[in-house]
Amino acid sequence: MRVFLCLLSALALCQAAYDYKQVLRDSLLFYEAQRSGRLPADQKVTWRKDSALNDQGEQGQDLTGGYFDAGDFVKFGFPMAYTATVLAWGLIDFEAGYSSAGALDDGRKAVKWATDYFIKAHTSQNEFYGQVGQGDVDHAYWGRPEDMTMARPAYKIDTSRPGSDLAGETAAALAAASIVFKNVDGTYSNNLLTHARQLFDFANNYRGKYSDSITDARNFYASADYRDELVWAAAWLYRATNDNSYLNTAESLYNEFGLQNWGGGLNWDSKVSGVQVLLAKLTNKQEYKDTIQSYVNYLINNQQKTPKGLLYIDMWGTLRHAANAAFIMLEAADLGLSASSYRQFAQTQIDYALGDGGRSFVCGFGSNPPTRPHHRSSSCPPAPATCDWNTFNSPDPNYNVLSGALVGGPDQNDNYVDDRSDYVHNEVATDYNAGFQSALAALVALGY
Numbered sequence: 001m002r003v004f005l006c007l008l009s010a011l012a013l014c015q016a017a018y019d020y021k022q023v024l025r026d027s028l029l030f031y032e033a034q035r036s037g038r039l040p041a042d043q044k045v046t047w048r049k050d051s052a053l054n055d056q057g058e059q060g061q062d063l064t065g066g067y068f069d070a071g072d073f074v075k076f077g078f079p080m081a082y083t084a085t086v087l088a089w090g091l092i093d094f095e096a097g098y099s100s101a102g103a104l105d106d107g108r109k110a111v112k113w114a115t116d117y118f119i120k121a122h123t124s125q126n127e128f129y130g131q132v133g134q135g136d137v138d139h140a141y142w143g144r145p146e147d148m149t150m151a152r153p154a155y156k157i158d159t160s161r162p163g164s165d166l167a168g169e170t171a172a173a174l175a176a177a178s179i180v181f182k183n184v185d186g187t188y189s190n191n192l193l194t195h196a197r198q199l200f201d202f203a204n205n206y207r208g209k210y211s212d213s214i215t216d217a218r219n220f221y222a223s224a225d226y227r228d229e230l231v232w233a234a235a236w237l238y239r240a241t242n243d244n245s246y247l248n249t250a251e252s253l254y255n256e257f258g259l260q261n262w263g264g265g266l267n268w269d270s271k272v273s274g275v276q277v278l279l280a281k282l283t284n285k286q287e288y289k290d291t292i293q294s295y296v297n298y299l300i301n302n303q304q305k306t307p308k309g310l311l312y313i314d315m316w317g318t319l320r321h322a323a324n325a326a327f328i329m330l331e332a333a334d335l336g337l338s339a340s341s342y343r344q345f346a347q348t349q350i351d352y353a354l355g356d357g358g359r360s361f362v363c364g365f366g367s368n369p370p371t372r373p374h375h376r377s378s379s380c381p382p383a384p385a386t387c388d389w390n391t392f393n394s395p396d397p398n399y400n401v402l403s404g405a406l407v408g409g410p411d412q413n414d415n416y417v418d419d420r421s422d423y424v425h426n427e428v429a430t431d432y433n434a435g436f437q438s439a440l441a442a443l444v445a446l447g448y
Contacts, residue, residue, distance in 0.1 A: 016347075016443070016448045017351065017354075017355070017356075018351060018354040018355060018366065020101075020350075020440050020443050020444050020448060021100065021101035021102070021103075021444055022101075022365070023354065023362060023365055023404065023440055024097070024098070024101045024103050024437060024440045024441060024444060025101055025102070025103050025106070025404075026362065026364060026365055026403045026404030027362075027404040027406075027433050027436065027437040027440065028103055028106045028107060028110055028404065028437070029044060029045055029403040029404045030363075030402060030403065030404035030405040030406075030428070030433055031067065031110045031113070031430065031433070032044055032045040032048070032110075033045045033048055033377065033378065033402055033403075033405070034067045034068050034069075034430055035048065035065075035067060035068075035113055036051055036052045036055070036064070036065060036066050036067060036068050036073070036075060036145065037050070037051070037052060037053065037055075037064040037065035037066065037117075038050045038053060038064065038065075045403075047377075047378075047382065047400045048145075048146075048377060049146045050146065051073075051144075051145035051146045051148065052064065052073065052075075052132070052133075052145060052148065052152065054152070055075070055132045055152055055154065056154065057123055057129055057154050057156065058154065058156070059123075061120070061123050061129075062120055063075075063117075063120055063121060063129055063132050063154055064117075064120075065113065065116055065117040065120065066080060066113070066114060066117030066118075066121075066132075067080055067083070067113065067114060067117075067430050068145060068377075068430075069429060069430060070375075070427055070428060070429035070430070071373065071374045071375035071376055071423065071427050071428060071429075072133075072135075072138050072139055072376065073133060073138050073141075073145045073148060073376070074131065074132070074133035074134070074135055074138045074220070075117075075131065075132040075133060076130075076131055076217060076220060076221050077118075077121065077128075077129070077130035077131055077166055077170065078130065078165065078166050078169060078210060078211075078217065078221050078223065078268065079221055079268040079429070079430065079431045080114055080117075080430060081114070081118065081166065081169040081170040081172070081173045082169055082173075082267075082268040082271075082431055082434070083114065083268075083430045083431050083433075083434040084111055084114035084115060084118070084173035084176075084177065085169065085172045085173040085176050085232075085236070086266075086274075086327070086431075086434040086435055086438055087107070087110055087111050087114075087434055087437060087438065088111050088173065088176035088177045088179070088180050089176055089274075089438060090107075090327070090437060090438025090439075090441045090442070091104075091107050091108065091111065091180045091441070092176065092179050092180060093331065093334065093442070094438065094441035094442045094444070094445040095445075096444075096445040097440070097441035097442060097443070097444035097445035097446075098441055098444075100444050100445070101441075101444050107441075108180060108181070108184065111177050111180055112177070112181075112188075114173065114177075115173065115174060115177045115192055118170050118173065118174060118195070119174075119191065119192075119195055122170075122195050122198070122199060123156070125198050125201075125202065126158055126159050126202045126206065127156055127157070127158045128156060128157050128158075128163070128166065128167055128170065128199065128202070129154050129155065129156045130155060130156060130157055130163060130166045130210055130214050130217070131154070131155040131214050131216060131217055132152055132153075132154045132155075133152045133153070134150075134151070134152070134153055134216055135216055135217075135219060135220050136219075137150050137151070138150065138152075141376075142376055142379075142387070142388055142389045142391060142392045143376060143380060143387045143388055143391075144376070144377055144380045144383065144387055145376070145377055146383065147383070147387075155214040155216060155217070156214075157210055157213050157214065159202075159206050161208075161213035161214075162202075162203075162206035162207060162208035162210075162213060163203075163208060163209065163210025163211075163213050163214065163226075164203040164204070164206070164207045164208060164209070164210070164226035164227075164229060164230055165203075165209060165210050165223045165225070165226035165228075165229040166203075166210035166214075166223075166229075167199045167200070167202045167203035167210075168199070168200065168203040168204075168226065168229030168230050168232065168233040169229045169232070169233070169271075170196075170199050171195075171196045171197075171199035171200040171203060171233040171236070171237065172196075172229070172232050172233045172235075172236040172237075172271075174192045174193070174195050174196035174199065175192070175193065175196040175200075175233070175236040175237045175239070175240040175241075176236050176239075176240070177189075177192050178190070178192040178193040178196065178240045179239065179240050193240060193241065196233075196236075196237060196240070197237065199233075200230075200233045200234065200237055203226075203229070203230060203233060204230055204234075204249075207226065208226065209223045209225070209226050210223055210226070211223045221268065221269070223269060224269055224270070227253070227257040227259070228257075228259060228262070228270060228271040228272050228275060229271055230253055230257075231250050231253045231254050231257065231259060231271075231275050232271040232274060232275050232278075234246045234247075234249040234250035234253065235247070235250040235275060235278045235279055235282065236278070238250060238282060239278065239282060247282065247283070250275075250279065251279070251283075254275065254279065259272055259275060259276075260276075260287070260291050264276075264291075264292075264295030264298070264299075265313075265324075266324045266325075266327070266328050266435065267320070267321065267324055267431070268431045273292060273295055273328050274328070276288045276291050276292045276295075277292055277328060277331045277332060277335070280292060280335050281331075281334075281335060289335060289337060292328070292332050292335075292337065293332065293337050293338065295328075296325075296328065296329050296332050296337070296338070296342060297338075299311060299325050299329075300341070300342075300345050304412065306318075306357075306410060306411075306412055306413060306414045307413060307414055308352065308356070308357050308358070308414045309348060309352060309356075310322055310349065310352045310357060310409070310410065310414070311325055311349060312412045313325065315411065315412075315424060316408065316424055317408045317409065317427075317429070317432055318408065318409035318410060318411075318425075319352075319353050319361055319406055319407070319408065319409030319410075319432070319436070320406065320408070320409070320429070320431065320432040320435070320436070322349040322352070322353070322409075323349060323350065323353065323406070323432075323435045323436035323439055324434075324435035324436075325346075325349065326345075326346035326347075326349040326350055326435070326439045327346075327435040327436075327438050327439040327442065329342040329343070329345060329346040330342070330343060330346045330439055330442040330443070330446075331442075333346070334442075343446065346439060346442075346443075347443060347448065349439075350436070350439055350440065350443065353406060353409070353436070354366055355367050357410065357414060358414070359416075361406060361407050361409055361410075361416070362404060362405065362406055362407075363401060363402040363403060363404065363405040363407070363428070364401040364402065364403035364404065364405075365403075365404070370405075370407045370418045370426060371397035371398060371401075371418060372397055372398055372418050372419060372420040372426065373398060373402055373405060373407055373420070373426055373427065373428050374420050374421070374422065374423045374426050374427040374428070375398065375402055375405070375427070375428050377400075378398045378399070378400040378401070378402040379391050379392065379398040379399060379400075379420065380399060380400075381399045382399075392420060392421070393421075398420070402428065404433070405428040405432075405433065406428065406432045406433050406436050407425065407426050407427070407428055407432075408422075408423075408424055408425045408426055408427055408428075408432070409425060410425065411425065
């Protein structure tokens with residue numbers, strides 16, 4: 001393990017062994033590689049081209065755009081909305097990190113690529129398209145997104161098939177994004193807020209889990225509960241509007257649902273720790289601070305770790321969970337909670353992914369990075385060369401470097417093999433990079 005110098009100040013500034021600014025910029029390139037739809041003139045990832053230009057709703061509504069979810073080409077709205085919320089959160093609280101890395105404009109564009117799509121998908125006040133593409137059909141294809149010919153059905157929630165978690169998370173994303181754009185594009189910011197308010201009302205008035213309505217999502221992103229997203233959305237709407245009715249709703253639902261007794265965590269399905277950090281920031285109430293502090297202390301002192309020190313929260317996307325935890329720790333530190341120790345521990349988790357685990361787990365960065373991520377488009381050579389399951393089975397590295405992508409990560413004993421077929425440890429996903437990128441922005445903002 002490397003030795004680094006820590007200045008034991010209030011900021012616990014630790015000399016970085018890695019170029020966090022570069023990784024932050026690279027992570028934004030990963031989001032460019034995931035773009036669906038018609039690509040802009042300033043697209044940096046030039047091996048990607050326009051794709052899925054016929055994505056549409058039941059009445060022919062334009063549903064082009066948004067992000068492909070992972071190594072596949074389904075647009076799963078629930079994790080995409082979570083991704084947008086967490087990216088926006090990092091831009092709001094650690095804008096200085098983006099500015100210092102020369103990445104502020106690209107950071108905003110990454111959020112807007114999602115929110116532009118959500119506005120399209122919100123086809124009427126109580127109707128929202130939450131998925132385009134059919135999971136199993138999509139996954140049976142290995143090739144370029146530009147060459148897809150399979151049917152891409154669109155699935156929606158409405159008053160008869162509700163989805164409070166999906167509508168609530170999307171409301172949170174739009175509300176958070178409205179803050180990002182408030183002083184950049186006021187008209188766009190107001191439009192985001194209008195859609196956020198409507199989606200929250202839809203989520204709150206017609207309750208149910210989205211994966212009971214969009215059943216194709218059940219095998220991929222089944223929701224455990226919708227109640228945390230209702231509180232999350234209300235809290236973000238309060239932060240965006242300063243309208244006390246949203247804070248009253250958030251706190252009242254928080255108590256009604258007993259969120260203080262839920263297990264902590266922040267990921268595409270659970271927003272509990274995010275809710276607590278946000279409510280602590282918005283109200284300065286000790287009860288929220290105490291709950292988040294006890295969760296973070298549990299992670300540091302009691303959570304299972306690999307021999308080399310990575311938080312081992314779940315076998316799927318170990319690095320994603322550790323990065324999400326790091327981001328929560330950095331947010332908690334900003335509330336004045338054990339700032340020095342929380343920041344130091346958060347840094348160890350990010351540094352594990354960048355090389356302290358014995359190698360880099362970020363494509364295109366550092367020492368011995370992954371070269372065979374489970375990711376279709378980057379594995380393919382340029383058209384018109386063939387790209388199919390023989391490409392998938394090839395031992396060769398992916399043809400294109402998927403710069404900035406965080407892979408799933410090691411097992412509980414730090415073991416990892418760079419194998420394209422191992423989607424547990426070697427797939428990438430938009431939600432994997434979200435907390436990771438926001439944590440990087442925090443570390444840069446702190447001057448690490």
